[in-house]
Amino acid sequence: MLNRAELGKEADVVRALEEDIIFGRLAPGTRLVEDVLLARFPVSRHAIRQALYQLERLGIVTRERNKGATVRRLAPDEVLQIYAVREMLQRQAALMIPLPAPASLIDELTELDRVHGEHVENGSLRGIHEANDRFHLALFSACGNKYLVESIEHYMELSLPVRAKSLADREQLEISRRHHRMMIEALAGRDSWVLAQLCVDHLQPSKQLYLEGIGRAGET
Structure with a gap:
């Protein structure tokens, strides 16, 4: 369970990655590696995973078992x-x-x-x-x-x-x-x-x- 401070940081991660994706700074098909995101954002790994889950719910990220998350590419x-x-x-x-x-x-x-x-x-x-x-x-x-x-x-x-x-x-x-x-x-x-x-x-x-x-x- 994330505390209030972590929830705020998670929202910041979601907003930053959403902007990178929808404004073209992260191209479709780009892998979103947890360790890279942890180096960029001062949050816990759990917060990163929750942020990726939220982005998946928005429909702009896909997650696959054993493959991780990628920026969604629409056919x-x-x-x-x-x-x-x-x-x-x-x-x-x-x-x-x-x-x-x-x-x-x-x-x-x-x-x-x-x-x-x-x-x-x-x-x-x-x-x-x-x-x-x-x-x-x-x-x-x-x-x-x-x-x-x-x-x-x-x-x-x-x-x-x-x-x-x-x-x-x-x-x-x-x-x-x-x-x-x-x-x-x-x-x-x-x-x-x-x-x-x-x-x-x-x-x-x-x-x-x-x-x-x-x-x-x-x-x-």
């Missing part, structure tokens, strides 16, 4: 299957949001979009990532079904390696910002299908960017 069919589920979940959640949405939701999303834009301008990858997730979870929470929202959040986590590739791509970020504004506009209207399609279309650029990267890697 093309895995990407397509994960995104097929994300599309179904997000479309359904969008269709369940009562329109026109209340001004409080539109104001909240407008502010989150502003914060997201500031992080884009400042080049803060962590800020972009966190503001983007807050925007989408606030949006889908309006569907009123917490279990559906939890499922969406789970698949957002599974797709972290895919989504992260677009964080440093300015063209992709501009597309994302434009989609956010279009979603906010749709919330003020009455056409749920328009909103639902926007939520599905929003997933495509990062998915395609990742799949193209896999294709180029396979050609080398």
Whole structure:
């Protein structure tokens, strides 16, 4: 059992490794060796193992018996299957949001979009990532079904390696910002299908960017 201080250190390890993985400093397939991590982080071996367990739960690390932990590498069919589920979940959640949405939701999303834009301008990858997730979870929470929202959040986590590739791509970020504004506009209207399609279309650029990267890697 970890004490409070160890739990805090474990969280620091998870955050640091998560950033290294999703922002490309640790490439897919990289082994995460406990002794190397112990040399980097002043924590116990148990805390390191718990951190790796948490990263496995996030879907960005895989652990195999007698092989240890590695940064997860998603195959093309895995990407397509994960995104097929994300599309179904997000479309359904969008269709369940009562329109026109209340001004409080539109104001909240407008502010989150502003914060997201500031992080884009400042080049803060962590800020972009966190503001983007807050925007989408606030949006889908309006569907009123917490279990559906939890499922969406789970698949957002599974797709972290895919989504992260677009964080440093300015063209992709501009597309994302434009989609956010279009979603906010749709919330003020009455056409749920328009909103639902926007939520599905929003997933495509990062998915395609990742799949193209896999294709180029396979050609080398």
